[in-house]
Amino acid sequence: MNHSIILLLSLALIAGMLSPAYAQTLSDPVSVSISSDKSSYLFDDTAIIQGTVSKVIYIEKPYFQTEPILINISGPNYYQSVSLYPDTNLNYEMTLKLVQVLGIGEGVYHVSVTYAGVTTDTSFSVGHEIIQEQDQTDTTFSIQTEESEYFSGELVMFTGSTSEIIPFESMQFTVTDPNGKQIASGNLFTADGEFNTVIPVSSYNIIYGTYAITAQYSDQTSTTTFSIVEEIIEEIDVLVSDSMHFTLDASEYVIGDSLSISGIISNFDNNIYYQVVTLTFFSSDGTPVTFIGHPDDGNKSEKINVDFTSTAVPNSAGEFTTNVRIQPILFSEGDYVLNAKYGLLVESKTFSIVSEKYIPVSHVRTIIEKTNRISDDLISINTQEKIIEEQSVKPRVLSGSMMTMSKDAQSNVNLQVVSDSGICIIGQSDECLVSDSTRKPGQIFDVVNVDGLNLNVRYTGPDVRLEKFSILPESSTEFLPDTNWNVEVIKDDEISRFYYKITYKTLE
DSSP states (O other), X not given: OHHHHHHHHHHHHHHHXXXXXXXXXXXXXXXXXXXXXXXXXXXXXXXXXXXXBSSOOEEOSSSOEEOOEXXXXXXXXXXXEEEEOOOTTSEEEEEEEOOGGGXXXXXXXXXXXXXXXXXXXXXXXXXXXXXXXXXXXXXXXXXXXXXXXXXXXXXXXXXXXXXXXXXXXXXXXXXXXXXXXXXXXXXXXXXXXXXEEEEEOOSTTOOOEEEEEEEEETXXXXXXXXXEEOOOGGGGTTOOOSSEEEEESXXXXXXXXXXEEEEEETTOOTTSSOOOEEEEEEETTSOBOEEEEOOTTOOTTOOEEEEOEEEEOOOTTSEEEEEEEOOTTTOOSEEEEEEEEETTEEEEEEXXXXXXXXXXXXXXXXXXXXXXXXXXXXXXXXXOXXXXXXXXXXXXXXXXXXXXXXGGGXXXXXXXXXXXXXXXXXXXSTTOXXXXXXXXXXXXXXXXXXXXXXXXXXXXXXSSSEEEEEEEESSTXXXXXXXXXXXXXXXXXXXXXXXXXXXXXXXX
């Protein structure tokens, strides 16, 4: 019996020597808090675990020191223990890098903190970023050309759009001719989800037919086609751009004269890669003026007919001038057409070569007013005689363009143009005068009568992303009436942008 009491007293003495002795009594309650800055994290995030204690506790044995805060973190196949001390404000904090290569796995992690015999805990979750399935379904990528048909030598306007922008990712594209041969390729980057560029199609050894454009952006691919068709002579007079204009110093010349050309390109961008205006001469029947020359492959023994062309270089303001001598071998008496082209901009002028010159006639000046990026669905455009730059001018051409921002919505968004008297000129209703593309073999205009005036109406048709139209009098001596043209963009909640411009001519 005495031996048992002695043994118990010995064990109690040893336990007392091994257990920490607190300098402060624990009768005062100690509180400990713990939390994380978020309840859930993604891999590679940094979790911040923090909390407070109510007081500083000191231990006397085995030696005098501050009581440590013990933090245990456990999760899927993971365990970590951390010891730290409260700061002067009784706060503590630690960070944990949630990197998979450091052993962090997907799941729930439990955190417990123990201080002076008091324990509290919290938890957080770690996982992959969840991409909603609906977002994947809504991701779209598409490409298209401005027109379905082009003539040789024209620049093909090529655009694309994506609903999801991937940083540092480029859209790669290739262009193949009707024989399947690749003729162009490139890559484009985007900051707003839109891609655009122009594709030149050489007129030398041109292959008529259907060309294909294939584009890839990330893991999505889109394809579109366009056709190169033979040019119709009648289009020389009507393919006039409203954004580039030039004049000749006379209407009649004799052999040996110098033909002086001056013009201007509105909204000129001197960063565009084509920097020259190309001038081509045609006789009145549409035959190009040519001379005998050698092909580009350097075969001096072979001779071919080469188009007689000249160029003019615009200055920083878009103005250009040049002189072309009327060569006696190349030209003879008769009527000619001078065709000027700068990128997609085209304008033509006529002149005559005579045996004797007459007094030059004065030329009409052209002035353009533009209105851009209209998001409204109802637009009223007024055409009336006015004073611009101290000159009396009358409206000659009304042009409009409507861009549908999403290709998927292009069939749901369409233009309707109605005269002030209520006549539907362009639209999809049965009573509208023009409802389809006016570009057909042998023509690009439809002639319609509106309030007693014959009008040339050009329209791309409804099933294009860039829907365009132009309206001008059929007679070259008449002007648009003083009236309002009501343009409606028929849409629901789709996003569109409408642009229009009015071309004025000075009155002599």
